[in-house]
Amino acid sequence: MTVSSLFLVPERISKLFTPLLICLLIGNLVFLLVWGVRATGGLQSLELSAYDMAFRLRPSAPVDDRIVLITETEEDLHRWGYPLSDEVLAQVLDRLGQAGARVIGVDKYRDAPVQPGEQHLNLALKNNPHVVWVSKFGGVGATAVAPPKLLQGSGQVGFNDLIDDPGGIVRRGLLFLDDGETVAYSLPLMMALHYLESSQIGLQPDPSNPQHLRLGVTTIPPFEQHDGGYVGADAAGYQFLLDYAAMPGRFPRFTVTELLEGKVSPEKIRDRIVIVGTTAKSINDYFFTPYSQGLATDQRIYGVELFAHVTSQLLRFAQGKQQPFRILPDPLEYGWLWIWCMLGAAAALRGRTLRGSLAAVVVGGAMLGATCYLAFVYAWWIPLVPPLAGFLLTVMSAASYISSQEKRQRAMLMKIFSRHVSNEVASALWEQRDQFLLGGRPRPQQITATVLFSDIHGFTSVSEKLAPERLMDWLNEYMEAMSQIVSEHHGVVNKYIGDAVMALFGAPLAHTDEQEIAADAVRAVECALAMAGEIARLNPLWVAKGLPEISIRVGIYTGPLVAGSLGGTDRLEYTVIGDTVNIASRLESYDKDFTADADAGRCCRILIGDATLKRLGGRYRTKSVGSVAFKGKEERIASYQVIDRL
DSSP, X not given: OOGGGGGXXXXXXXXXXXXXXXXXXXXXXXXXXXXXXXXXXTTHHHHHHHHHHHHHHSOOOOOOTTEEEEEEOHHHHHHHOSSXXXXXHHHHHHHHHHTTOSEEEEOSOOSSOOSSOHHXXXXXXXXXXXXXXXXXXXXXXXXXXXXXXXXXXXXXXXXOOOBOOTTSBOOEEEEEEEOSSOEEEBHHHHHHHHHHGGGTOOEEEETTEEEEEEETTEEEOOOOTTSXXXXXXXXXXXXXXXXXXXXXXXXXXXXXXXXXTTXXXXXXXXXXXXXXXXXXXXXXOEEEOGGGGSSOSOOEEEHHHHHHHHHHHHHHHHTXXXXXXXXXXXXXXXXXXXHHHHXXXXXXHHHOXXXXXXXXXXXXXXXXXXXHHHHHHTTEEOOOHHHHHHHHHHHHHHHHHHHHHHHHHHHHHHHHHTTSSOHHHHHHHHHTHHHHEETTEEOOEEEEEEEEEEEETTHHHHHTTSOHHHHHHHHHHHHHHHHHHHHHTTOEEEEEETTEEEEEESTTTTOOSHHHHHHHHHHHHHHHHHHHHHHHHHHHHHHHTTOOOOOEEEEEEEEEEEEEEXXXXXXXXXEEESHHHHHHHHHHHTTTTOOOOGGGOTTEEEEEEHHHHTTSTTOEEEEEEEXXXXXXXXXXXXXXXXXXXX
16 A cells, blocks of 8 residues: 555535645645654664764864874784783883873773782872773673772773664763762763863853753753654663764874883873773774774774774763754754655646656655755754655655646646647647646636637438448548547547537637737638648549538637536536627528538538637638527527638
8 A cells, every 4th residue: 555545535525625626635635644653663773773874974184182092802812812901001101200291091990900010000000090990881781890809989980882773883971870879970970070171171060951961161961862863772770872973094003012012102102081991903902983883894993093083072071062962942843854755746736747746856855865964064963864764655655646636637628628629729728737727627717719610501312322430431421520620720629419529719718809809710710721621532432332421511709608517427528608609600600502602512511600710810812691590589690601711
């Protein structure tokens, strides 16, 4: 079942609502549908993928040179052993302290001594008060890991617990965790706070909202369960969205061996945050980030790198160089979704055709994507997938509705006019259908047009001489020829009445300009002359087949009419009403024994009224026939026989 099938509108309802209202209704229904799917988390994975794509497309910032990494590689493990002993770690801390590191973060568990060197490590910790050692807070499904015993309970401990999303991607950082009894600081936060001590920058409640924390000049709102594209996410502790500003750049790094062998210049270390961790693949300290779905061969980063990015982001917060990602409040987010559903309705109305709708989809999707991307660059997470889904579904559903309506209207037009209009008139009808149709049927109009009636002289006596099958074949051949001539002269065969043909010139597309109305009158007379020529051509052919030779009478009159449709949905007929129709019919039947004179050709008598004659511009040779009286009317109509062209 397609989405568009949900919006099929019954015939009666479609007559009450314009396409605009129907498309707006579709847009609102799609809005409710997408809202419901969004609220249940059905779009979360897609939205997070779009969020990650924005990261990969965003230009990266320069790498924060305030942070340096000291890493143990596979070569270091072979040389110094695994795990690194307390002695080796003590030497690393001493070297970094001597080089003037402002903060030393150690991302290596050491809840139990690794001999030799326990005493040396304790001494190194006492001599370096800005060492921050990692711990693990633990929790559900995880075991807590304590820091070195000497640092337990001090302000030099930070946990390295991370919150990852489905797929293992880390998009959020932590400031705090608590279990109801203990509040623990994260390793990146502790390193940032120690670094900022000299600037007297620390954490404090936001003056306007004490529930939010302020670091330096920047307030960091806590992550909520439904922020951005998330639905019911784990919001434990105090979380914030990571920006990975320097990705895919790499922080300066040196190996443990290079440091211990004196190959690292103190200038590379002095006054910086130095994070000690591992980049040995065998230890498997890897994490996925929003960049991990790109085309790079190695799509993961080491824990030590991840903590460097988080620490850098906190430093930028403190100095006002970066704002936290801002999230639209729920009312604005749903308003954003509703606006794009309405734009989808407008796009479908404007596009109308399949090609137009596809163009609208491309343009609208590009505009939405560009808007969300630019917002992302300026640290706003504006959801992309829900409004895009709403826009596309609305365009598809509304376009499907419009297409079905247009098919129905086209079928209705073809049913009414069938083959009795020229290709040009048919095209014009369809192009101007909005002006021509109302409620699924031709719009009632007051028009000025020219009506032509033609009839076979003495048809009753002719028909009595032919067998039914031959009569119908002959009559169909005659009607086919006459209707073709009407179409060639841009007229419309309105109806057949026995052997009579009623044609309209200037309908169904109404003409208001007097020159156009006059041109309709000329086309009607030219049509009658062409009919005469066709009868003259057909008569010898019919005589050769043993069929009767005929002549026809034509009446033409120009004047006001009321045009519209009559009948029900299953049988709808386009018709015109007014004295103009009656006058044209009376001209055709006037004095049935009066035929065309020899000059006009015996096969066709053409009578026109004075209202038509004055619009012909003197193009034809005519002869006055006199005034024709009409039943129920005091006024008589001056009539003229058209002899030939001048």
